[in-house]
Amino acid sequence: ADFNLRAVANSNENDEDYDGLVVFKDFIESHSNGRIAMDIYMGTQLCGNGVECLEALEYGSIDVYISTTGGAASMYPYVQVLDLPYLLPDDRVAEKVLEGDFTRELRKQILEDSGDSVRLMTIGNTGGWRNFANTKRTVKTADDLEGLKIRTVVADLPQELVRAMGASPTPIPWGDLFTSFQTGVVEGSKNGITDIMGMKFTEAGLKYLTLDGHAYMSALWYMNNEMFMDMPEDLRKVMVDGFSALQQATFASPKRKSIKAYQDFAKSGGTLYVPTPEEKAGFKESAEPVYSWFKGNIKDGEKWFNLLSESAAQAQKDIAVEYAKDLK
Amino acid sequence: MLALFLPLFLILLLIGMPVFFAMLAAPGMMLFATGMERDISLLFRNIYNGIDSFPLMAIPFFMLAGELMNRGGITMNLVQFSQSFIGHVRGGLAHVNILSSMLFAGLSGSAVADTSAIGSMMIPAMEKNGYSRKFAAAITAASSVIGPIIPPSGIMIIYAYTMEVSVAALFAAGIVPGILVGVSLMILVALMAKKYDFPVAGPKSSWTERGHATRNAILPLFAPVIILGGIIGGIFTPTEASAVATAYALIISVWVMKTVTLKDLPDIFIKGAKASAVVLLLVGSAIAFKTVVSLSHSAEILANWVLTISENPLILLFLINILLFIVGMFLDAGPAIIILGPILGPIFINLGIDPIHFAIIMSVNLTVGLATPPMGLVLFVASSVSGERIESISKAILPFLAVEVVVIFLITFFPAISMTVPRLLGLVAG
Amino acid sequence: MIILQRLVDYLAKLNEAIGFIGRNIAWVLVTAMISVILLQVFCRYVLNSALPWPEEAARALMIWMMAVVSGEAYRKGGFVAIDMLLFALPERASRILKLTLLVCAGIVLFKLVTLGIDFFERGFRSRAASMHISRAWIYLAMPVCFFTMLLANIELCLREIGCLFGDKKIFELELPSNSASSSGAE
Numbered sequence: 026a027d028f029n030l031r032a033v034a035n036s037n038e039n040d041e042d043y044d045g046l047v048v049f050k051d052f053i054e055s056h057s058n059g060r061i062a063m064d065i066y067m068g069t070q071l072c073g074n075g076v077e078c079l080e081a082l083e084y085g086s087i088d089v090y091i092s093t094t095g096g097a098a099s100m101y102p103y104v105q106v107l108d109l110p111y112l113l114p115d116d117r118v119a120e121k122v123l124e125g126d127f128t129r130e131l132r133k134q135i136l137e138d139s140g141d142s143v144r145l146m147t148i149g150n151t152g153g154w155r156n157f158a159n160t161k162r163t164v165k166t167a168d169d170l171e172g173l174k175i176r177t178v179v180a181d182l183p184q185e186l187v188r189a190m191g192a193s194p195t196p197i198p199w200g201d202l203f204t205s206f207q208t209g210v211v212e213g214s215k216n217g218i219t220d221i222m223g224m225k226f227t228e229a230g231l232k233y234l235t236l237d238g239h240a241y242m243s244a245l246w247y248m249n250n251e252m253f254m255d256m257p258e259d260l261r262k263v264m265v266d267g268f269s270a271l272q273q274a275t276f277a278s279p280k281r282k283s284i285k286a287y288q289d290f291a292k293s294g295g296t297l298y299v300p301t302p303e304e305k306a307g308f309k310e311s312a313e314p315v316y317s318w319f320k321g322n323i324k325d326g327e328k329w330f331n332l333l334s335e336s337a338a339q340a341q342k343d344i345a346v347e348y349a350k351d352l353k
Numbered sequence: 354m355l356a357l358f359l360p361l362f363l364i365l366l367l368i369g370m371p372v373f374f375a376m377l378a379a380p381g382m383m384l385f386a387t388g389m390e391r392d393i394s395l396l397f398r399n400i401y402n403g404i405d406s407f408p409l410m411a412i413p414f415f416m417l418a419g420e421l422m423n424r425g426g427i428t429m430n431l432v433q434f435s436q437s438f439i440g441h442v443r444g445g446l447a448h449v450n451i452l453s454s455m456l457f458a459g460l461s462g463s464a465v466a467d468t469s470a471i472g473s474m475m476i477p478a479m480e481k482n483g484y485s486r487k488f489a490a491a492i493t494a495a496s497s498v499i500g501p502i503i504p505p506s507g508i509m510i511i512y513a514y515t516m517e518v519s520v521a522a523l524f525a526a527g528i529v530p531g532i533l534v535g536v537s538l539m540i541l542v543a544l545m546a547k548k549y550d551f552p553v554a555g556p557k558s559s560w561t562e563r564g565h566a567t568r569n570a571i572l573p574l575f576a577p578v579i580i581l582g583g584i585i586g587g588i589f590t591p592t593e594a595s596a597v598a599t600a601y602a603l604i605i606s607v608w609v610m611k612t613v614t615l616k617d618l619p620d621i622f623i624k625g626a627k628a629s630a631v632v633l634l635l636v637g638s639a640i641a642f643k644t645v646v647s648l649s650h651s652a653e654i655l656a657n658w659v660l661t662i663s664e665n666p667l668i669l670l671f672l673i674n675i676l677l678f679i680v681g682m683f684l685d686a687g688p689a690i691i692i693l694g695p696i697l698g699p700i701f702i703n704l705g706i707d708p709i710h711f712a713i714i715m716s717v718n719l720t721v722g723l724a725t726p727p728m729g730l731v732l733f734v735a736s737s738v739s740g741e742r743i744e745s746i747s748k749a750i751l752p753f754l755a756v757e758v759v760v761i762f763l764i765t766f767f768p769a770i771s772m773t774v775p776r777l778l779g780l781v782a783g
Numbered sequence: 784m785i786i787l788q789r790l791v792d793y794l795a796k797l798n799e800a801i802g803f804i805g806r807n808i809a810w811v812l813v814t815a816m817i818s819v820i821l822l823q824v825f826c827r828y829v830l831n832s833a834l835p836w837p838e839e840a841a842r843a844l845m846i847w848m849m850a851v852v853s854g855e856a857y858r859k860g861g862f863v864a865i866d867m868l869l870f871a872l873p874e875r876a877s878r879i880l881k882l883t884l885l886v887c888a889g890i891v892l893f894k895l896v897t898l899g900i901d902f903f904e905r906g907f908r909s910r911a912a913s914m915h916i917s918r919a920w921i922y923l924a925m926p927v928c929f930f931t932m933l934l935a936n937i938e939l940c941l942r943e944i945g946c947l948f949g950d951k952k953i954f955e956l957e958l959p960s961n962s963a964s965s966s967g968a969e
């Protein structure tokens with residue numbers, strides 16, 4: 026092939042990222058008539074986390090990479106705007122926003138900050154939505170979270186959110202989390218359902234899940250810009266179409282996967298609570314300090330907060346117009 | 354073409370290049386030859402990536418704790434404690450040597466530390482008591498491999514780090530196999546004692562003497578309770594536990610037993626820092642090496658090849674034991690785990706072997722490799738501590754190695770030996 | 784031969800000085816590392832509120848601890864090798880082989896230093912996750928580590944050349960007798 030690409034995702038082959046990559050690989054290899062070939066490296070074979078992999082991508086050691094917002098936060102802090110709780114209400118709105126100009130704005134900024142070496146190609150999903158789950162009690166309002174030790178990654182924003190809810194953020198490595206639930210080092214987490222069931226956390230006592238949907242688990246897909254620009258325009262188009270197909274695949278995959286995960290959750294004795302619209306509004310109100318933290322502590326925080334809020338509002342308006350046509 | 358770095362690595366290793374350089378030079382040369390500059394940079398990055406790790410920090414801390422305990426005269430108290438209980442039987446000091454190693458293992462994560470601490474005390478004592486020096490050195494080396502099997506364990510920390518399994522579960526799984534190795538060695542000593550009429554160390558101790566010895570040993574014996582209780586009970590992460598263990602050792606040796614002064618501390622810390630630096634660089638270079646294993650797809654090639662030999666996990670486990678035993682003769686356990694773990698682990702986990710069980714098989718096997726001739730690290734230390742030639746220790750250690758090989762097979766084919774404790778503690782699912 | 788001897792003397796003095804400085808930085812770093820982790824344990828279990836920065840700070844301290852003592856650890860023979868062949872060969876052949884291996888190691892170290900400097904410069908783009916410093920200051924430990932090792936390696940090379948062509952009593956480096964026990968995780 027003229028272009029041999031190397032794609033890395035730090036997750037495993039059961040993850041949505043892999044589903045996306047399989048679709049992407051097939052698309053670009055066939056639509057380029059074999060002029061592009063791609064090797065997929067899952068896990069930490071070539072690099073182990075967001076900083077390591079993004080720096081490897083900058084250098085051209087790898088060509089395609091997917092990070093979560095947390096993984097990119099210390100390189101491009103403003104991507105955490107996507108982690109702000111309750112800004113995106115549901116899948117349909119989130120997908121419309123991520124397919125639109127919001128992603129292009131983010132691309133422009135990342136290109137600038139990486140010296141034109143890292144190109145954000147698209148934003149998909151990995152793992153659905155984050156919800157609060159714990160080993161102690163059913164959580165209906167933010168007050169019920171008071172005092173719980175909740176596991177977070179080592180990053181400011183999720184820790185701010187946990188604090189805003191009156192709980193205590195506890196950084197624990199993912200691999201130690203099962204044991205930590207078992208022994209009570211932490212009493213809760215904020216993960217998607219497939220991750221909870223994938224790690225069998227219910228067996229460690231994580232049985233109370235509240236579908237508050239505080240964050241859409243965005244997956245940011247990047248490419249080495251030099252590699253992309255070296256391609257002739259027809260192949261660049263293949264790449265862009267390929268990433269679009271990948272995005273759709275990662276939008277769909279968690280929805281399909283979560284069905285079985287929720288069934289398994291119930292089967293293993295888990296309790297699911299769906300908050301009422303009023304309770305959800307209450308959650309959003311409790312999360313206000315996180316918004317002000319973001320605006321005050323992240324460079325251009327205000328700008329990104331407004332951009333995402335406006336994009337979400339616009340998407341909701343567009344959807345309302347569609348409802349008007351579809352419901353008749 | 355790229356896959357040629359594996360034989361090249363072996364050649365460089367065998368002609369005497371330090372492991373650290375061989376792990377970088379072999380893939381570096383092949384990457385240079387295949388003209389991929391971007392991969393050389395990736396190779397370098399991964400040295401750093403491998404070292405920049407929180408779980409790995411437990412290694413320097415456990416090393417410091419061991420060093421402090423040792424300088425604090427704690428080894429002596431453990432030996433006296435063992436002697437007061439089993440010194441009077443035939444072959445007493447040989448038993449004391451093994452039992453002390455088991456107790457020392459609860460404080461230290463390293464077989465080398467065990468050999469030099471217990472060897473420097475027990476080998477002269479055993480010689481005086483009428484044992485041959487080579488026998489004393491051999492039993493010291495053979496029993497010191499218990500050090501990294503009974504937790505804490507540097508080898509298991511490295512395994513957990515590379516293979517992303519729980520350190521707590523791995524530590525819990527090591528307890529019974531470690532005791533099993535110790536008890537098996539003691540059974541062999543008891544048989545040999547009858548046949549060769551080994552000396553006794555002294556008259557049976559009274560319960561008052563035993564009480565006294567216990568009182569002196571109680572603080573160091575309490576350390577494993579803190580370490581293991583802390584980790585398994587979920588009070589600390591393993592790294593935190595290792596720092597707490599260091600602080601505990603510091604307090605007992607400086608303020609309680611007063612065998613170390615504050616002025617000694619910089620020297621102890623420097624010694625710990627140097628030993629850690631070597632291990633960290635080794636881990637870093639092994640992680641870099643592993644990157645090239647991935648790039649060259651040699652893991653998949655090897656895995657497919659392994660599955661053509663047999664798909665029966667029991668037969669494969671038997672063969673893997675032999676392979677690991679041979680590798681252990683030449684390569685240190687740390688690098689061997691980082692390189693072979695990601696290649697072998699997935700094959701067996703796919704065949705239905707529990708990841709923790711496989712981790713124990715691999716760790717115990719490579720740990721025993723530390724005491725196998727010709728290249729066993731522990732043999733070198735035993736030789737320098739005792740002044741006995743490596744060749745004669747190597748011969749004298751063979752019966753003990755035979756027993757340890759039997760234990761390896763028991764651990765391999767009876768998963769319950771390692772899995773029961775972590776299961777009871779709820780550290781593994783199922 | 785005199786020039787070589789002078790050169791070795793200077794290098795040895797330089798390496799001794801680096802070793803001295805490194806040792807003294809190292810024990811301070813180790814002390815800081817223990818304190819930082821214990822502080823975290825205290826905050827998490829006694830005050831029930833974990834601090835965000837100790838983990839990353841401790842990692843940075845560990846990397847620098849490694850960097851400042853590696854040169855000396857290498858110089859004093861702390862790196863494990865299989866030396867069966869080196870012992871089996873006649874002395875002259877063994878020395879030539881050893882010199883060849885040292886030169887190879889030197890090339891590796893030189894490459895690591897240049898890549899390390901590049902790595903350091905690129906590090907200014909990213910910020911540590913929980914501390915307000917650029918990651919470059921952590922990355923700097925790598926070129927420092929490999930540069931001190933390179934200096935030690937050059938000294939060892941020159942000593943080997945000296946032993947090969949001159950009086951080995953002058954050029955042989957005296958090693959501490961217990962160097963075998965310096966390997967750690969095992």
Ligand code: NA
Pocket residue numbers: 457458459460461462463499500501502503504505506
């Ligand atoms: Na141990």
Ligand code: NA
Pocket residue numbers: 450451453454471492493494496497
């Ligand atoms: Na022993």
